Amino acid sequence: MLSHQVDLGTANGSSTCLHCILEDEHRQQLAQPDMKELDQNYRTHNAILAPANAVLSLLLEFFPNGIDRLKQEQGFFDGPKPALLPDTDLHEFLSLIREDNPRIEFGAMQVVLVRDGAARDRLPPVLKDSALVLTIAEAKGLEFDDVFVFNFFADSPAGDREWRTMYGKMGSMGCNMDGISYSTTGVKKREQAFDATEHSILLAELKHLYTAITRARCRVIVYDDDREKRAPMFELMERAGLMEVTSVNEEDTPGGFATQSSVAEWYEQGVVFEENKNFKQAAHCFGQAQDAEMQQKMLGYDARRNAQRSPTAEERQALMFDAGFHLVQAGEDGAVEALECFDLANEADIAAGLREKLGLC
Numbered sequence: 001m002l003s004h005q006v007d008l009g010t011a012n013g014s015s016t017c018l019h020c021i022l023e024d025e026h027r028q029q030l031a032q033p034d035m036k037e038l039d040q041n042y043r044t045h046n047a048i049l050a051p052a053n054a055v056l057s058l059l060l061e062f063f064p065n066g067i068d069r070l071k072q073e074q075g076f077f078d079g080p081k082p083a084l085l086p087d088t089d090l091h092e093f094l095s096l097i098r099e100d101n102p103r104i105e106f107g108a109m110q111v112v113l114v115r116d117g118a119a120r121d122r123l124p125p126v127l128k129d130s131a132l133v134l135t136i137a138e139a140k141g142l143e144f145d146d147v148f149v150f151n152f153f154a155d156s157p158a159g160d161r162e163w164r165t166m167y168g169k170m171g172s173m174g175c176n177m178d179g180i181s182y183s184t185t186g187v188k189k190r191e192q193a194f195d196a197t198e199h200s201i202l203l204a205e206l207k208h209l210y211t212a213i214t215r216a217r218c219r220v221i222v223y224d225d226d227r228e229k230r231a232p233m234f235e236l237m238e239r240a241g242l243m244e245v246t247s248v249n250e251e252d253t254p255g256g257f258a259t260q261s262s263v264a265e266w267y268e269q270g271v272v273f274e275e276n277k278n279f280k281q282a283a284h285c286f287g288q289a290q291d292a293e294m295q296q297k298m299l300g301y302d303a304r305r306n307a308q309r310s311p312t313a314e315e316r317q318a319l320m321f322d323a324g325f326h327l328v329q330a331g332e333d334g335a336v337e338a339l340e341c342f343d344l345a346n347e348a349d350i351a352a353g354l355r356e357k358l359g360l361c
Contacts, residue, residue: 043143044217045079051220051242055210058169059203062194066203081244082213082220084234086182086227088247093223094126106131108261108269108285109145113212115155123150132269132281136208139215142276146259147216152209153233154226158201164192165199166232175239182245187231209233263289274298279305293331300326300334304341320345328354 053072060069085093106112112133114120120133127133127150134142153163168191170177192199213220222243224230237243261269270285283298300323307319324341327334335358342351355361 045077047079047081049073052213059206063203083246084243085223107259108265111144112148119155136212146219149212149222153224153229158205160228162199163232165194166236167191173240296326297330297334317345
């Protein structure tokens with residue numbers, strides 16, 4: 001019996017080893033798959049991809065080790081070139097967006113992109129209150145039909161000295177060196193030699209510009225009121241034929257960029273922002289979708305997150321109270337969440353009354 005058991009064990013061991021050998025040979029015979037770079041863009045058109053690819057080329061030329069060297073993307077169809085508005089003041093910019101309505105109304109698939117939260121706070125109320133407004137960082141990974149890039153250069157931490165390095169790239173970008181179509185009177189146009197250390201901030205700035213441009217599926221509109229800082233890139237993009245100068249005074253200016261969206265489209269966009277934890281913009285969308293409870297819930301979530309990030313106890317309590325105030329208006333589920341907020345806000349009487357109302361005493 002013992003001998004049989006040993007023989008059986010040996011046989012099983014030999015079988016296992018043979019299986020391993022055959023499996024190893026099979027692995028060696030398998031060809032390694034070729035790595036393919038995806039260079040076809042299915043969501044936007046060539047007139048947007050062209051300036052985006054130009055920005056990538058600048059990045060690779062200035063900072064060859066700053067980004068991965070990949071093939072330039074191509075789309076399957078053409079579309080309108082991004083629009084530059086060098087001769088348009090803010091009032092005209094707003095009328096360009098919607099000429100036929102004194103109250104500008106943006107759609108769910110249009111966005112205003114700004115540099116940061118401070119830039120958002122500086123927006124005119126008609127933009128801040130009527131449009132989806134995101135920072136460029138918040139917009140990463142999201143897509144919109146139309147993108148309005150607002151004061152990218154004016155709010156840039158890079159100065160006109162850094163941006164004037166673009167003048168040295170006119171030749172390599174195949175620019176038409178004839179006159180440009182708008183006035184640059186008083187703007188310094190001295191070329192600045194590029195230095196990777198001195199002008200290192202452009203690595204992040206060009207990445208931000210690329211991100212802003214590529215959020216759009218259909219149209220990009222670039223407005224900037226800093227004539228000095230915008231001048232080199234505006235001129236480069238126009239001379240290279242990558243962006244088109246337009247003005248509200250031109251006869252061929254399209255009448256009104258803003259579009260209306262349905263309640264369902266607004267609600268769907270609200271869900272997208274909620275999933276991305278952008279509660280403030282989600283609240284805007286649910287408000288447009290006429291869903292008051294979801295709007296209040298998002299406002300409550302935004303206030304609660306701000307409270308959690310607040311550096312002072314007094315501010316935390318005030319923001320927690322605001323969060324509870326909004327959540328208690330967001331249906332029964334919201335009211336349950338509001339309880340914790342009122343507790344953290346040291347509002348014991350309000351919390352006790354809410355518990356009684358919910359039958360949680």
